[in-house]
Amino acid sequence: MVSIDYDLELRRAGAYATGGWRRVLFLAQRHVLGAAGLVIMTLFVFTAIFADFIARYDPLTIDSARALARPSLVHWMGTDSFGRDVFSRIIHGARVSLAVGIGSTALGGTIGVIVGLTSGYLGGWVDLVFQRVSDVLQALPLLVLALVMTAALGPSLPNVIIAIAIPLIPTVARVIRANTLALRELPFVEAAKSIGMSEVRIALRHVLPNTLAPLIVLATAQLGSTILTEASLSFLGLGIPEPYPSWGRMLSESAAEYVRTAPWLVIFPGIAISLAVFGANLFGDALRDILDPRQRG
Amino acid sequence: MTEALLEVTDLTKHYPVRAGVLRRQVGTVHAVDGVSFSVGVGETLGLVGESGCGKSTVARSVLRLVEPTSGHIRLGGEDITHLSKTALRPHRRSMQIVFQDPFASLNPRMTAGDIVGEPLAVHGLASGKALEARTAKLFEQVGLRPDQMRSFPHQFSGGQRQRICIARALALGPRLIVCDEPVSALDVSIQAQVINLLIDLQRQHGFSYLFIAHDLAVVAHISHRVAVMYLGRIVEIADKDELFRNPRHPYTQALLASVPIANPLAKKLTPLVDGDVPSPVNPPSGCAFHTRCRFAMERCKIERPGLMEAGDGHHVACLLNEGTGRPNSIP
Amino acid sequence: MKEATDLVLEVKNLKTVFFTNSGLFKAVDDVSFTVRRGETLAIVGESGCGKSVTALSLMRLVPDPPGRIVGGSVTLEGTELLALDETRMRAIRGNRISMIFQEPMTSLNPVMRIGDQIAEAVRLHRAMPNREAQDIAVEMLRLVRIPEPARRAREYPHQLSGGMRQRAMIAMALACRPALLIADEPTTALDVTIQAQILALILDLQKELGTGLVLITHDLGVVAQTAQRVIVMYAGKKVEEASVEALFAAPKHPYTRGLMASIPAVPASGLAAQARLNEIPGTVPSLVRLPPGCPFAPRCKLAIKHCEAEYPPLADWGGGHLAACWRAAEIAEVA
Numbered sequence: 001m002v003s004i005d006y007d008l009e010l011r012r013a014g015a016y017a018t019g020g021w022r023r024v025l026f027l028a029q030r031h032v033l034g035a036a037g038l039v040i041m042t043l044f045v046f047t048a049i050f051a052d053f054i055a056r057y058d059p060l061t062i063d064s065a066r067a068l069a070r071p072s073l074v075h076w077m078g079t080d081s082f083g084r085d086v087f088s089r090i091i092h093g094a095r096v097s098l099a100v101g102i103g104s105t106a107l108g109g110t111i112g113v114i115v116g117l118t119s120g121y122l123g124g125w126v127d128l129v130f131q132r133v134s135d136v137l138q139a140l141p142l143l144v145l146a147l148v149m150t151a152a153l154g155p156s157l158p159n160v161i162i163a164i165a166i167p168l169i170p171t172v173a174r175v176i177r178a179n180t181l182a183l184r185e186l187p188f189v190e191a192a193k194s195i196g197m198s199e200v201r202i203a204l205r206h207v208l209p210n211t212l213a214p215l216i217v218l219a220t221a222q223l224g225s226t227i228l229t230e231a232s233l234s235f236l237g238l239g240i241p242e243p244y245p246s247w248g249r250m251l252s253e254s255a256a257e258y259v260r261t262a263p264w265l266v267i268f269p270g271i272a273i274s275l276a277v278f279g280a281n282l283f284g285d286a287l288r289d290i291l292d293p294r295q296r297g
Numbered sequence: 298m299t300e301a302l303l304e305v306t307d308l309t310k311h312y313p314v315r316a317g318v319l320r321r322q323v324g325t326v327h328a329v330d331g332v333s334f335s336v337g338v339g340e341t342l343g344l345v346g347e348s349g350c351g352k353s354t355v356a357r358s359v360l361r362l363v364e365p366t367s368g369h370i371r372l373g374g375e376d377i378t379h380l381s382k383t384a385l386r387p388h389r390r391s392m393q394i395v396f397q398d399p400f401a402s403l404n405p406r407m408t409a410g411d412i413v414g415e416p417l418a419v420h421g422l423a424s425g426k427a428l429e430a431r432t433a434k435l436f437e438q439v440g441l442r443p444d445q446m447r448s449f450p451h452q453f454s455g456g457q458r459q460r461i462c463i464a465r466a467l468a469l470g471p472r473l474i475v476c477d478e479p480v481s482a483l484d485v486s487i488q489a490q491v492i493n494l495l496i497d498l499q500r501q502h503g504f505s506y507l508f509i510a511h512d513l514a515v516v517a518h519i520s521h522r523v524a525v526m527y528l529g530r531i532v533e534i535a536d537k538d539e540l541f542r543n544p545r546h547p548y549t550q551a552l553l554a555s556v557p558i559a560n561p562l563a564k565k566l567t568p569l570v571d572g573d574v575p576s577p578v579n580p581p582s583g584c585a586f587h588t589r590c591r592f593a594m595e596r597c598k599i600e601r602p603g604l605m606e607a608g609d610g611h612h613v614a615c616l617l618n619e620g621t622g623r624p625n626s627i628p
Numbered sequence: 629m630k631e632a633t634d635l636v637l638e639v640k641n642l643k644t645v646f647f648t649n650s651g652l653f654k655a656v657d658d659v660s661f662t663v664r665r666g667e668t669l670a671i672v673g674e675s676g677c678g679k680s681v682t683a684l685s686l687m688r689l690v691p692d693p694p695g696r697i698v699g700g701s702v703t704l705e706g707t708e709l710l711a712l713d714e715t716r717m718r719a720i721r722g723n724r725i726s727m728i729f730q731e732p733m734t735s736l737n738p739v740m741r742i743g744d745q746i747a748e749a750v751r752l753h754r755a756m757p758n759r760e761a762q763d764i765a766v767e768m769l770r771l772v773r774i775p776e777p778a779r780r781a782r783e784y785p786h787q788l789s790g791g792m793r794q795r796a797m798i799a800m801a802l803a804c805r806p807a808l809l810i811a812d813e814p815t816t817a818l819d820v821t822i823q824a825q826i827l828a829l830i831l832d833l834q835k836e837l838g839t840g841l842v843l844i845t846h847d848l849g850v851v852a853q854t855a856q857r858v859i860v861m862y863a864g865k866k867v868e869e870a871s872v873e874a875l876f877a878a879p880k881h882p883y884t885r886g887l888m889a890s891i892p893a894v895p896a897s898g899l900a901a902q903a904r905l906n907e908i909p910g911t912v913p914s915l916v917r918l919p920p921g922c923p924f925a926p927r928c929k930l931a932i933k934h935c936e937a938e939y940p941p942l943a944d945w946g947g948g949h950l951a952a953c954w955r956a957a958e959i960a961e962v963a
């Protein structure tokens with residue numbers, strides 16, 4: 001039948017890529033889409049950090065003489081109705097998206113871990129109360145909940161982060177709780193008990209570290225949806241207040257009026273949002289595959 | 298027999314079976330039903346039985362990892378059955394456990410060195426350099442290299458992982474190690490390594506083992522005395538030689554006859570029992586084995602036989618042996 | 629030499645590889661064997677030796693990816709299985725060749741009645757009305773000695789005990805009267821008293837139906853009590869093959885010898901308290917980075933320089949007793 005060159009196949013399958021960069025390169029080859037996601041995410045973070053150096057104009061400077069200029073060599077993505085450079089605004093908008101994405105994921109994740117760990121490890125009525133509360137929270141869509149929150153808190157960057165983080169808490173807590181329940185029954189937890197270790201120490205030292213892999217995967221996947229929620233909130237006028245550039249608001253300001261006359265005002269922020277969300281999701285999917293213990297040889 | 302280190306009297310563990318929306322109790326799992334035995338200093342007591350016979354529950358009860366429904370557990374003469382968590386803590390140093398699954402019994406996020414040294418750290422017995430030195434010594438004792446201390450569990454093979462578990466159990470210098478099926482997840486060639494290690498360690502340190510297994514051959518090799526469990530009860534307990542040479546309980550006989558012998562010229566397999574082990578929820582009345590027993594009489598369905606001495610430390614719970622022995626409290 | 633028509637299965641130079649994140653490994657490396665009508669061939673070895681992948685390869689059920697059959701031939705009753713397309717393979721699977729697995733719970737559909745599952749298996753391969761298939765199902769349950777088969781046929785898997793489920797699995801596997809039955813650790817998950825019942829049942833049925841049986845196990849006791857011929861596998865390779873009597877009387881490969889010495893035996897008579905066992909040192913090598921020579925050499929007491937340099941050929945040491953060891957000729961004296 002088929003003959004096979006083992007050495008070649010071994011190399012192809014990454015037998016020699018055991019550590020360091022070679023391992024990363026090998027994984028990138030096997031998960032091409034994930035690698036693409038990683039590249040997009042890296043670009044995104046890089047842009048946010050060095051926005052001041054990349055942007056060619058100040059994103060807030062109004063220049064009515066140049067209002068609604070088409071994309072050109074001077075203004076790569078054109079200008080808006082106030083004559084602000086769209087490219088520079090998108091570059092700076094990455095900052096807002098990243099701040100909201102990372103901020104709310106970190107906040108929601110941390111609280112979610114604490115709640116999930118406590119409720120999973122302690123069980124009993126604590127667990128029961130938490131579960132019913134999270135049932136209620138999860139019955140409402142993420143966006144609606146965030147809408148209500150920002151409406152109540154008022155639009156500002158920290159408030160947007162809080163508003164997006166709160167609906168995340170039950171999602172994260174559920175995953176951590178499920179993991180904790182499974183881990184609590186494992187012999188190594190029993191072994192820790194049999195050496196006389198306290199419950200808190202067992203929870204922190206033996207249970208928590210083992211829930212990190214699913215947490216990282218979940219956080220990466222949620223990053224995309226938080227960016228999207230921020231954009232939606234801003235689109236509805238409840239996001240980051242003026243004059244900071246936010247992709248969502250850039251869209252909302254121009255969608256109705258200029259979609260026919262100045263389509264670049266809609267197209268470029270749209271692409272930015274899609275790209276960031278797409279990148280986060282691709283990377284999250286690949287991460288899940290790689291961290292899946294069944295995939296480890 | 299030497300003095301008793303562990304004495305278990307009338308240990309019973311019942312689990313409620315709940316069903317329906319109201320979680321009403323609809324039955325009781327008789328996991329362990331009045332089990333008594335003792336383990337002498339430096340002795341290995343083997344506890345054999347098939348799945349669901351309650352042997353693991355016995356192991357966990359002895360360590361107070363599950364709370365017994367009734368009965369008493371004495372360690373070195375002191376009753377530890379009802380000690381509070383704090384009062385129990387010093388006793389935890391005296392008894393340790395090695396589990397069946399060497400994959401699940403090690404925290405995958407900790408290094409092997411941290412796992413083995415953790416008991417010492419938790420009890421404040423060593424820290425820093427001293428902790429490292431004592432951990433290294435434990436590694437050597439179980440046949441691992443001290444330079445493997447920095448590796449993570451997944452970098453070890455199944456047999457090596459079980460060695461790590463044994464090192465962790467040794468750390469506090471226990472007097473009793475409960476081994477819950479320590480070799481059943483291992484390959485044959487590795488199984489022999491671990492059994493030999495356990496035997497060697499006992500000779501060096503003189504601790505006792507409560508050795509739980511479903512494999513008669515393994516138990517035969519490591520134990521001094523063997524107890525056979527069926528549906529939450531001990532049906533026979535005797536010196537190892539005596540038990541294998543002269544099994545008195547029909548269940549023990551069936552168990553022995555069911556083991557396939559690794560010799561094609563030996564007598565072929567003869568299943569001496571039919572059917573399956575009944576459910577521990579509402580177990581059969583009388584002798585729990587009567588539903589599968591070749592010798593079952595009418596009386597067996599009604600009377601529950603207690604353990605009777607049938608000569609020289611050989612105890613059997615079977616009405617067939619009634620004439621030959623006298624009832625005895627702690628075998 | 630038996631007649632060619634007696635031959636049920638012929639496997640030649642089977643090679644199956646797996647592609648994983650940590651590399652490619654040869655799970656089955658150049659394995660050949662035959663099974664005759666009514667014969668039991670045991671494949672024995674430790675975890676990761678390739679015995680289960682061999683079974684899956686015969687069924688063409690190796691998960692792809694990550695696995696793939698990359699060479700050799702598998703002939704069942706004269707048909708080359710590796711050349712068949714999936715549709716034609718499906719017609720053979722469960723019909724001419726079937727398999728029973730270790731875990732009887734997960735191998736049965738929990739939401740289907742036992743009888744329906746067996747009837748469905750029959751109707752996949754035989755055109756017949758459901759009623760007739762249901763009758764066959766009950767008949768099969770009776771064949772595997774399940775008491776009250778008609779009532780049991782209407783029950784769901786969770787209502788049966790472990791031993792009963794494995795009996796039902798066997799009934800399903802044999803419903804189409806296959807030429808070859810593959811049993812992958814059929815009794816490992818069962819208690820020893822149930823194991824004895826199931827093994828006795830499989831052997832009885834095999835005699836009754838004349839099925840060829842490939843029995844995959846790690847338990848040398850099971851091998852000795854059931855097989856006519858035995859293959860010992862180590863690290864994906866067949867290291868020894870012999871009749872069961874020859875193998876247990878005089879194993880030619882040091883690995884086989886080591887395995888036999890390391891199993892604790894139930895003492896027929898008295899035995900010194902706490903006898904030490906003869907252990908095989910070291911661990912099974914990682915299949916991803918196998919040494920160039922004999923993979924057993926690092927653990928072998930008899931290994932010589934040459935063992936690490938070149939893999940020994942599988943040679944016949946008389947009467948069809950095959951072994952791949954450079955020192956097989958002198959093993960009786962040196963070991």
